[in-house]
Amino acid sequence: MAKTGKPPATQDKLDFPRPLTMVDVVIFAVMESRLQVLLVKRPDAPGEPYPGLWALPGGFVDVDRDESLEACARRKLREKAGVEAPYLEQLGSWGGVSRDPRGWSATHVYFALIPSEHVMPQKGANAAEAAWFTLQEFDGRSRLAFDHMEIMQAAVTRLRNKVEYTSLPAYLLPEEFTLSELQRMYEVVMERPIEKSAFRTRVLSSGLVEPVRKMREGPNRPAQLYRLADPVHPVVFTRTIKTRTD
Amino acid sequence: MAKTGKPPATQDKLDFPRPLTMVDVVIFAVMESRLQVLLVKRPDAPGEPYPGLWALPGGFVDVDRDESLEACARRKLREKAGVEAPYLEQLGSWGGVSRDPRGWSATHVYFALIPSEHVMPQKGANAAEAAWFTLQEFDGRSRLAFDHMEIMQAAVTRLRNKVEYTSLPAYLLPEEFTLSELQRMYEVVMERPIEKSAFRTRVLSSGLVEPVRKMREGPNRPAQLYRLADPVHPVVFTRTIKTRTD
DNA sequence: GTAATAGTGTCTATGAGACAATATCGT
DNA sequence: ACGATATTGTCTCATAGACACTATTAC
Numbered sequence: 001m002a003k004t005g006k007p008p009a010t011q012d013k014l015d016f017p018r019p020l021t022m023v024d025v026v027i028f029a030v031m032e033s034r035l036q037v038l039l040v041k042r043p044d045a046p047g048e049p050y051p052g053l054w055a056l057p058g059g060f061v062d063v064d065r066d067e068s069l070e071a072c073a074r075r076k077l078r079e080k081a082g083v084e085a086p087y088l089e090q091l092g093s094w095g096g097v098s099r100d101p102r103g104w105s106a107t108h109v110y111f112a113l114i115p116s117e118h119v120m121p122q123k124g125a126n127a128a129e130a131a132w133f134t135l136q137e138f139d140g141r142s143r144l145a146f147d148h149m150e151i152m153q154a155a156v157t158r159l160r161n162k163v164e165y166t167s168l169p170a171y172l173l174p175e176e177f178t179l180s181e182l183q184r185m186y187e188v189v190m191e192r193p194i195e196k197s198a199f200r201t202r203v204l205s206s207g208l209v210e211p212v213r214k215m216r217e218g219p220n221r222p223a224q225l226y227r228l229a230d231p232v233h234p235v236v237f238t239r240t241i242k243t244r245t246d
Numbered sequence: 247m248a249k250t251g252k253p254p255a256t257q258d259k260l261d262f263p264r265p266l267t268m269v270d271v272v273i274f275a276v277m278e279s280r281l282q283v284l285l286v287k288r289p290d291a292p293g294e295p296y297p298g299l300w301a302l303p304g305g306f307v308d309v310d311r312d313e314s315l316e317a318c319a320r321r322k323l324r325e326k327a328g329v330e331a332p333y334l335e336q337l338g339s340w341g342g343v344s345r346d347p348r349g350w351s352a353t354h355v356y357f358a359l360i361p362s363e364h365v366m367p368q369k370g371a372n373a374a375e376a377a378w379f380t381l382q383e384f385d386g387r388s389r390l391a392f393d394h395m396e397i398m399q400a401a402v403t404r405l406r407n408k409v410e411y412t413s414l415p416a417y418l419l420p421e422e423f424t425l426s427e428l429q430r431m432y433e434v435v436m437e438r439p440i441e442k443s444a445f446r447t448r449v450l451s452s453g454l455v456e457p458v459r460k461m462r463e464g465p466n467r468p469a470q471l472y473r474l475a476d477p478v479h480p481v482v483f484t485r486t487i488k489t490r491t492d
Numbered sequence: 493g494t495a496a497t498a499g500t501g502t503c504t505a506t507g508a509g510a511c512a513a514t515a516t517c518g519t
Numbered sequence: 520a521c522g523a524t525a526t527t528g529t530c531t532c533a534t535a536g537a538c539a540c541t542a543t544t545a546c
Binding site for chain 1: 523524525526528
């Protein structure tokens with residue numbers, strides 16, 4: 001920030017054109033053993049760009065209602081997905097002259113992980129059409145509105161990178177879960193199997209989880225249920241889960 | 247982005263108040279074996295917030311001159327530090343009602359690493375007062391304008407985290423450097439000594455650097471000079487440099 | 493020779509990866 | 520007992536960390 005930039009040196013220093021400011025959210029959940037993203041359909045109303053195309057849930061910052069960018073993101077999350085996400089992190093921002101036909105715009109993008117249990121009645125509060133898409137559905141053909149394809153890819157990349165050395169997949173599960181279920185979340189996100197024994201040692205010795213006095217019953221040996229020891233702070237491991245063979 | 251938010255449902259859908267949009271840059275360099283940050287002094291002119299306080303270099307996005315956020319950041323970098331940074335990454339964005347007395351504002355923050363050789367004639371192009379500060383100078387007492395203290399801390403945290411598993415410190419050096427010099431950069435950023443032998447193995451086996459047919463001469467045994475094998479892409483290691491003892 | 497820094501080697505500890513063995517449930 | 524999944528154990532390998540040793544320059 002600092003001093004006024006180059007804009008017209010009028011008497012009123014704030015009297016120069018301002019970019020549009022928005023917030024978008026990339027919401028991930030795992031359903032049917034697949035990583036999925038929530039998208040909403042662009043309205044057909046006149047003046048609306050990219051009518052009928054799928055887009056990330058989001059919208060303009062409302063200077064009267066939104067205290068901050070993150071508060072705005074949480075509002076979008078509530079409105080579009082009807083959830084309080086257990087994990088929300090800022091992904092980055094995208095801005096420029098050409099990304100929105102309505103003019104110079106900048107969007108602040110957040111990415112959220114939610115347990116599929118929290119998944120919504122499929123319609124956002126404002127009745128906008130919303131749907132979950134697996135990542136495979138974007139191989140080339142389908143287009144998204146604005147630069148949302150690029151943003152979504154960035155979000156997936158970030159998630160896939162972080163999975164290698166953090167506990168993020170835990171936020172895709174309900175409060176209580178077994179180690180096998182946690183392992184499955186890792187495998188879905190990484191799209192490759194991981195070794196059971198090593199995984200258990202890694203998780204248990206990290207202090208990531210603590211056992212609850214309950215078992216998951218089934219048609220086989222019951223499994224110990226765990227919950228996050230510190231649900232607020234993800235764990236960062238000092239090694240990636242598998243030596244990369246770049 | 248997507249549909250217009252809650253703002254006044256006028257005929258013209260874009261006719262609602264827009265936040266101020268800016269870009270700030272946290273510029274790091276190592277000088278005198280210390281990690282330092284470039285700051286500029288806020289002007290004393292009437293209407294300018296935080297007059298006389300130190301702030302991150304930055305300013306409003308100029309919708310006529312700036313193609314994109316990153317282009318805007320590079321412009322600030324040129325104007326305030328007079329450099330093309332060999333490393334520039336987006337740090338995040340900060341936005342809300344209260345961070346700037348002039349109204350709802352959002353800043354897009356980048357962080358840059360530059361070799362101290364590139365360091366400037368001390369005055370920005372626009373004659374604004376600029377100076378380098380060591381991080382120690384911010385222990386409590388000194389205040390920065392806006393939320394720039396918080397932003398700077400976030401930048402330092404990001405850098406310190408990434409040093410553990412990336413080659414970022416290489417961008418604090420000139421094109422050609424010795425392994426000892428590289429190690430010194432790591433040590434300055436991490437604020438702890440690291441082991442020579444392990445460091446050399448790590449660096450050499452990673453393909454991070456390649457030798458040039460030159461040596462650094464001195465009052466002792468000459469050292470092999472290296473340069474980055476791929477100056478564009480930082481290397482990501484699969485292990486942190488030292489097991490954290492949290 | 494000495495001082496100073498560059499560069500190598502050796503040994504240990506940690507934790508990942510592969511794979512096998514054992515445990516405990518419902519039926 | 521059988522099927523299925525949970526849980527543990529054993530062995531190997533890669534690499535970080537500690538520390539010592541050797542190498543090459545200027546003086």
